Amino acid sequence: MTPSAAVFYALASIALVSGLMVIWSRNAVHSAIYLVLAFLSVAGIYVLLEAEFVAAIQVLVYAGGIMVLFLFVIMLVTLSDDAGGRVRVHATVSGSIGLAVVGLILYAYTLGKVRAEETTGSILRQGGNLQNVGQSLYTDHLLPFEVASILLLVAMIGAIVLARQKS
């Protein structure tokens, strides 16, 4: 196994474990921290996959912006730890259905329809990853780019309106 593969598997396992802890933790703040960890490991995987720009965006936006947002809201609304502990029928049923789906798809793997081959090649043509993405973003995908900015504007306005105090 090459070192990048090892790193990948390590980062992947960290991401999975921290993901599990996110949904398993009783304390919301703990969940948030674990989520940050997950994001960071996913960012690392991005780097491994030669998508440095997206990794940077991931860290900046996800781990830096969204998680802060999460933490603020948790701070505002959390009254007490999740009382939990008792077995909820509802959760059990839902959880098993979810697991069933996963199992199904994993089963689909065993049917041998998915190819597991290595690829060569690189997406780095001229310049670096950033240049490539930028070029594509501002030429081929200009419209979605602008629309995305308007979307963010709307989201911002919406968030302000929704979260406003009635006074």
Add this chain to the structure above:
Amino acid sequence: MPVPASHIMTFSLLLFSIGMIGVLTRRNAIIILMSIELMMNAANINFIAFSRQLNDVVGQVFSVFTIAVAAGEVAIGLAVVLALFRNRDTVYVDEVHIMKG
């Protein structure tokens, strides 16, 4: 590519399923939103992986958009949770069932 795409896909599937189970199972609305972020990240990983395999940068561009949208969505979602908290004094989704029946 050091790792076969199918492995990455498996990884993203597992992450996705973790996120899905979290959405289905947890009571706290904020945790649910976090789980949704996990799911979105899993999708992103898929995009990046196949962008590398297929030598097309569009995957990455799409990921960027996804992240932007996710940010907007989280903002709105948390604003809703705040409004909900102010009205019902709770963030647990199974205590909010006035649409029951």
Add this chain to the structure above:
Amino acid sequence: MTSLLWLIPLLPFLGFVLNGLLGARVLSRRAVGIVACSAVGLSFLLSLGAVASLARLESVAAAAPGSLAVDVEAHRVTQTLYTWMAMGKSPSGADLRVNWAYALDPLSAVMVLVVTGVGFLIHVYSTGYMEQEPREAYARFFAYLNLFMAMMLTLVLGASLAVVFVGWEGVGLCSYLLIGFYHDRMFDETTKMSCADAGRKAFIVNRVGDIGFMLGMLLLFSAAGTLDIQGIVGQAGRLGVEVCTAAGLLLFLGACGKSAQIPLYVWLPDAMAGPTPVSALIHAATMVTAGVYVVCRMAPVYLQAPAALTTVAVVGGVTALFAATIGLCQNDIKKVLAYSTVSQLGYMMLAAGCGAFTAGVFHLMTHAFFKALLFLGAGSVIHAMSGEQDIRKMGGLDRHIPWTHGTFVVAGLAIAGIPPFAGFFSKDEILWRAFQVSPILWLIGAAGAFLTAFYMTRLYILVFRGKERFGQETRHHLHESPRSMIVPLAILAVLSLVGGWIGWPESMGPFPNLLERFLAPVFEAHGAAASSMAATLPRSWLLEFGMMMLSILVAGLGIFFGCVFYEWRPEIPVSMAENSRRLYGAILNKYYVDEFYGRVVLAPYYALCRAAAWFDQWIVDGVVNAAGYLTLGTSYTSVGFDTYIVDGLVNLAGYTVRGTSWVFRTLQTGIVQSYATAMVLGIFILVSVYLFSMSR
């Protein structure tokens, strides 16, 4: 004058209408009296004129208008007013019709004169007697009295049995109205009979007799094809013995009802509940004689049926004796006279039954005079005694009411049969003819004559002579009656004296028997068989004279014993009553005949009525109610059906929807997570389907 025949019944009818409509409010008492009396008075004058013209029938026939039919030979005038019922043709082709027609012949002439004459006197008397009544009652009385006169005259003048029947029923109605005149008073305290009850009794008993009259009438109609009296009697010979006997007996049943013979006499004593003038007019002089009149009218029919005649004679004789015995012991002055009337009517029937129709009519006439006089005199006594009618509480009145006393004596001698008073002639004639038919009948009649004299003497002595048995209060009010009452008494007294002289027996003296000659055309025309009944014994002057003396002796003995028992030795009747208490009680209580009728006739009838009422209530009404209940039941059933089945089906639809929707409702938990779970489940299903179809 005979063309005005139709006015004779009409004038009293107009009086009835006038007094009935206006009398209570508009007319004064005087006016009412004048209207009533003048109506009858004018009828009397018209009757006189009509009867007078009977004597010169030829000239009448010459000048007769079309409505008049004059039969000179039969001394009859018939006035047909209109065709009452036209009934087409009989199978034999004869014309079936009933005409409203009046006929005047000697028989109806006698009747009409008696009715209007005595009726007029009684009307005048009533103006004084009824003075104390309130004005409405006064007017009502005279209206009814006039109606009665109209009906009686229709009966007497009717040329057809149908017209006679109208009058027959009409007098029955008036009798009921007048007996029950004091409709709010009690008549007899012991039997709790009110005056209205007495009226009803009279009417119903009369109705029983009327069944016989109607059946006889219908029988004669079916046999003779006509109801016209002359038509019937003309065919009397052809009708056959059976028809004549049956018709005769049936008509006699009706006559028993009207003329109070056994077994239908029970209403007459109770009819004394009415005012005394009513008793005088209706129940002495006129209505009760209607039966005798009808029998005499149908004489040719009766003469064809010896069995019927014998029945008539026997019933008449037995009634005469029976009623006389009851009259012996009565203590009410009017009741004594009532039984006396029944008894005297028996004599009239006895005469008719012996074929002596002339004698019967003669006695009818004289009886009208002296019985009316007796009743009016009794009314005068009651008036003087301030309403007292019990003779045990009278006595010694001869000093106080001389006129009443004098006329009463005249009437008493007349009824006892002492010559030269009227009753002697008629009664003697009857006894003589009865003797000629059967000595037994004579014996019964003679015994009755003895008792008649006896009880009249008793009545006279107890009322007018002896010690005064009333109190100071009554004594204070004792007074003679006013002139309006005394004058009719006097006139009737004169008639009671001289009335018999027109029937002077031919064999006895120089005077002709005017009445017999007058009535001859009626009774001799059809009945040669009349003499067959009288042919048993040869007509011998000596025998007749001897019988006459015997009659006088019998009457004298009756008066003598009456004086013995009540004037000289009053203790004898008291001790007799004591010793034979049961017999005395039986006679005093009229031999309990009314009680017998009540138990034998009325009780089963009432039971039948109750049974019919029960039937109607439970069965007929039950059927109707059952229909109602059936409807109710079916409606309950359909309601139940509707509620449980029809509504049940509708509700079932609702329940079904609710049940099925419950399944889907549980999916709507309102929790978003469960919706997400459902979506994931859906994905699972889709993917598995895709996968397993792919792997195939």
